[in-house]
Amino acid sequence: MDQIESNPGVPIRAIQEELQRKYEVSISGDKVFKAKSLATKMVVGDCTKQYAVLRDYVLELQATNVDTTVKIQVESKTNCNNSTRQFKRMYVCLGALKKGFKIEMRDFFGFGCNGIYPLAYAIVESENTDSWKWFWECLGDDLDMHANSNFAFISDRQKGLIPAIAHIFPCAEHRYCLRHIYENMRKVWRSTEYKEHLWNCAKATTIPEFETLMREFISYDVEAYAWFMKIPPHHWARSHFSGRVINKCTGPLTPTGERLLQANISSALQYTARWNGVSKYQVKGPWHDQHVVDMGQMTCSYRKWELTGMPCKHAIATINEMADCNTLFWIIL
Structure with a gap:
């Protein structure tokens, strides 16, 4: 119990080894897993019971953060006689973050855990097109974004995200993180020459320059070139970007x-x-x-x-x- 309380993420294997060392007994991984689950429930509480107080949490969020938006979606009822409803999704946009974003209003959104300015988050059943559409509809309502909004997005092509953005914001630019493209490429083509070719093509600022570099890529490796061309250049090559997403700061430079x-x-x-x-x-x-x-x-x-x-x-x-x-x-x- 003490070990679980001090380190809830302790691996099952580590618990087995500790029991073997301390008590000279060997216990199967299934039994250790069940024991750990029980101990975790005793330490942090039953997770399923937390859903019953979810609305209290929402009210507390909104009471302490003015203009905070919280939306909860539940599963459709399969049994009309059932008085409880099953949690499906939750969207949160804190009022202070929303206000700060609207003041600066840069037409740019990035996805990931290390964002420069966190704006909103959601807990969903899975990462799919439907859940992404729901998230963007919620955020669009908060920020007065419409189908013709000229925003730009950058992502690592999360599952379901590309068609969701194309559906909700058909006028938006969607750029792909080049580092993630390179990581996918590196699974097949690992030498530094491929990385240099990729970055040179991505950094080119004119289409003729881009096409010249891509021709060099063909002569270097036809298969790698074909792989890259499956990803439309307007998603990752600077030469194909529009000029509308730029630094609009009016104060001193960074x-x-x-x-x-x-x-x-x-x-x-x-x-x-x-x-x-x-x-x-x-x-x-x-x-x-x-x-x-x-x-x-x-x-x-x-x-x-x-x-x-x-x-x-x-x-x-x-x-x-x-x-x-x-x-x-x-x-x-």
């Missing part, structure tokens, strides 16, 4: 943002910009790097400016040519 900006400023010193009519400039640099910057539209044919919201080296070279460096920070979106 340390990472400042570091990236200073790197771009340094790189821009190697480039020259020449006016090319109206608001466009032709920018040239080392290794035949040449792009067109449109200051009126705040775009660059390199596309990194649109994708990140931060002026690239070509844009900064243009700003230097315009001799108005004070506009640099105004241009950062």
Whole structure:
């Protein structure tokens, strides 16, 4: 009992070994499992009985967290004479988190346990399309999201999530976590060359550059190329992303943002910009790097400016040519 209380997750094997060492008896794993289950119930209580006080928990949450949303869904009744109902799902969005998100309202959602800003969570019967649809309907109600909302999502392609997002938010962008794509790839193709090919293709900012890198991939390994092309590039390749999901902060840059900006400023010193009519400039640099910057539209044919919201080296070279460096920070979106 004491061992279970101090360490509820103690493995069955460890308990068997302790009994063998202390009492010199050998007990089967099934008997140890049953004994552990009984001891756990005595220490933490019967889990099934906790459902009876679930609504009390909800009322406490809402009383201590203003504007908190909690939704509980139960299984459909199979017996009309049964007075109890079976728990199915629960959705929670704390009021303070909801308010904070609405104030900043970045059009971006990520999935995982290490999110930058936790927003809502749910307990469901299983991870499937139906439960994901229910979750997004609940969150959509909380955040006033509609079918035509231009949000972007990033995930590791959890089961059922892809069709759920496509159904609830057909206008949204759904990007896939490249690290998880690589982990799946590594099960078959383990060498570092494959990783380098993948990341180079993913980081390309223009479609022609992406296609050139993918042709190199074909020459390296046709089977690996075919595997990647089963995943639509607009889900994982930067060259195929739209530019609407960018950093919209209006205050000081983050340390990472400042570091990236200073790197771009340094790189821009190697480039020259020449006016090319109206608001466009032709920018040239080392290794035949040449792009067109449109200051009126705040775009660059390199596309990194649109994708990140931060002026690239070509844009900064243009700003230097315009001799108005004070506009640099105004241009950062």
